Amino acid sequence: MQGCEEKRHEPDTGKRYTVSFSLTNAETRLTGNTDENAINKALFIIFDEAGEYVTSVRPEGTSAETELYGGDYTVAAVVNTGYDIPESGCSLVSVRKSSIPLEANSKNNLVMYGEKDFTLEKSGNDIAVEIKRNVSKISLENIINDMADPVFQAMNLEIRRIFVSNVSGVSYLAGGNAPSVWYNMNGEWNGEPEIIKAMLCDSDINHPIPYKNGYRQECYYYVYPNDTPEDSYEYAWCPRFTRLVVEASLNGETCYYPITFGEIKANHTYKIENLTITKPGTKHPWEKTEGETCGFTVSVCGWEEGSNMDETI
Known part of the structure; x- marks a missing residue:
């Protein structure tokens, strides 16, 4: 991810904690020849309490695990798009305002997005991010x-x-x-x-x-x-x-x-x-x-x- 440096969040203890992220979306009654719930690729992007980029992780499937210093964060989940971290302005606001053309969607690959705030004070955190379709x-x-x-x-x-x-x-x-x-x-x-x-x-x-x-x-x-x-x-x-x-x-x-x-x-x-x-x-x-x-x-x-x-x- 070019142009973005991982930030270090070090409280007095300087301790890092393990955190797991997963994706959830509302059950959909499928109609037509398409899987509207399909999650083909995903990216978790983590920001600090000021909305600045910290790190990101691309999961295998729908979940991923990483380590972070204690503190307040927001995780953004980007699903079914080739979106990558921009080379400048690596902030939560810039991710939210990333322009996604309609043609980035297809009948088995609908773009989805979700966010969740969380506080990291210990290991073993499981953060479920609800994602919704853009279309x-x-x-x-x-x-x-x-x-x-x-x-x-x-x-x-x-x-x-x-x-x-x-x-x-x-x-x-x-x-x-x-x-x-x-x-x-x-x-x-x-x-x-x-x-x-x-x-x-x-x-x-x-x-x-x-x-x-x-x-x-x-x-x-x-x-x-x-x-x-x-x-x-x-x-x-x-x-x-x-x-x-x-x-x-x-x-x-x-x-x-x-x-x-x-x-x-x-x-x-x-x-x-x-x-x-x-x-x-x-x-x-x-x-x-x-x-x-x-x-x-x-x-x-x-x-x-x-x-x-x-x-x-």
Whole structure:
């Protein structure tokens, strides 16, 4: 770890104590073909009471042991990222504010972070650090064709693709930052890497749904938190809410069914069990639906509680 010198914490006795660190995270009900609890690599970084770097240890698995002089410390656990100690500004604050791009995450390698304060006065200390995922998860389980107008009931409805738009692209390691980089703005790709497209979009679905039938297939997407205070439906870009968008064709004409989320929090999951379509959608993915277009319920499972809501658009 270049640029960081281990500091010596020597009380009057000058005695060093053994301390063990381990990782814990809340039990997650796994959905989809992914291990959302996977811990592939980890790093424990220890800071003194002033938040200055002391030492670090990279464990084998989920636990590690080291020796420290007596005193007050904070341990930061960095999981599933290639993050290393910066060459300057080796402080707890700089670690917390390390920018982690969304593409550092993948379906079997979600970036996680946690901290814990502790006081070392004797050997045999076991410090368990609770870690949480930086991402949020949005999932959709079922799309139902329940067109209200007999004219539309007779038309061919086909689901082409499902994607998430207006997604924050960078998060501080400890969270808390406002979105500054955006992916899939207004539902239009602009040079995003393939790993981002894989996280935010299911293409080439091309599944027909006859009237009073459904398309049941869980689709899930990992996004960063978005606390933008106000929404916008104008094409000219400005920060706005994140949306899950279903792209469909109705008798060959493309239309969109956007589902808008307000504040999205890290380590929360937002589950749409049933999306019910009752009439044609919008012409563009950034437009606001008018009147009653589709009904959906967002429920929460597995991760931390997000929100529950019934809504008809």
